[in-house]
Amino acid sequence: MTDPKPYFEAHVFSCTNRRPDGNKRGSCAARGSEKLRDYMKARARELGLDGRVRINAAGCLDRCELGPVLVVYPEGVWYTYHSFADVDAILETHVIGGGRVERLMLKPEQKELLPEQVG
Template sequence: MSRLPSDPPDFFRVHVFICTNRRPDDNKRGSCAQKGSEDLREHMKNAQKKLGLKDVRINSAGCLDRCGQGPVMVIYPEGIWYSFHTIADIDEILDTHVVKGGRVERLMLAAQP
């Protein structure tokens, strides 16, 4: 979907939604929080602040319905989905995608699971 000329400017240059949904430990779908997304989100927020990226927002999200590929995040305005597992993954996404505008192809998820 493209922007219309009458649309107001974006409030954030980049908006990151990280799934921090938590299900009971015995749930067969699992959850991103069980896979460490809460701590990894906190790391990304702290790194974003250290870099002084005031036009970037890192948000928690409820279930993004890609539990089997988690933990996951989606970055707007591009709508790019990533699976991540380590602090190094988070740092690479932050530097390559958020700061430099590139993509971390090895962590990207297909549009449809």
């Protein structure tokens, strides 16, 4: 038996978890993830991705120090992002084009942002 066709071509989970101010790990919401997620949803609609791609808010994805973070499935590619331009790059290059935005990609072992990833 083969798996059924996925319901969505891509599923983007954007962490919108908020920790109390002063938490040593910080939180994605405190770094602007809610505003960026809202922009991503609107931009996805503008690009005609409705029905094919789902942009979701997620609770803590446990990569707080690298946030805001998102993960794109089915590939399981993780990104940090800090601006509308970063969101546009992820949507256009990864979600639509099938490529990768290498400067924003997070490696599994990564514990801190690289200079080119800092917003």
